[in-house]
Amino acid sequence: MNRLRGDTLKMCSVKTREIDSNRDSIPDKFHLEVELPLAAVESVTKVDALVFFRTQLQNKAKIVMESAVHISYDSGSAGAGLYTSGNMVFTQTYPLPVKGGYVTMYSNTDLLDPSKISRASEGDIRTILEQISERNLTMTYVPELTHWTPVVDSASASTFTLTAxxxxxxxxxxxxxxxxxxxxxxxxxxxxxxVLVGFFLEKLCSFVYFHQIVETKMLVETVGSNIGVPHFKRF
Known part of the structure; x- marks a missing residue:
């Protein structure tokens, strides 16, 4: 990748930190800080960044996969830094199967495999985003707060800082x-x-018998007679 980019490649300083606010051993936030050195004639007006993660689900559907989120901002004017804060949202197209152990998703289709890249266009952001869009499971960055720091003195602007x-x-x-x-x-x-149907049936039968709503005929046989004497009684 570095060789394909040639003279346009600039080495950055990248710092990351996991933050576990509730101390449950699961990260609640990632802090990312990237510093890009600039020459005297260089300036930054737009940011396009891909941040790669190793995503793991450990309850019910146990999966492990490589994911990436896209951070993008276009100012139009030169800036000294960009701060952005937002949520990394998990999205899926269809339900996940539940199996016994962990399943590695998309193990044969890495988003970025330098050994298989022969042209610079195969490793650009658009190509990777197209691969992400074809997957069932993706991670999407939804920004909430964004602040662009403009350049006050272009002569003194030696670095551009991305903080996320x-x-x-x-x-x-x-x-x-x-x-x-x-x-x-x-x-x-x-x-x-x-239980619900039985409860209402019991209440209905009790109401019918107590208020004698239905008229019934009871046949009583007397001694020495083959013919029963009907008696009417209300229930």
């Missing part, structure tokens, strides 16, 4: 339930329905 706070909110994951979960859910629903 990428938060990880709680997300609902859709998965295919197991047979045990389906049977348990069906049993709970049918049991609750039977």
């Amino acid at each position: 706070d990428i938060k990880i909110p709680t997300t609902d994951i859709v998965y295919i339930p197991t047979a045990v979960e389906v049977l348990r859910d069906a049993w709970i629903k049918y049991l609750s329905m039977f």
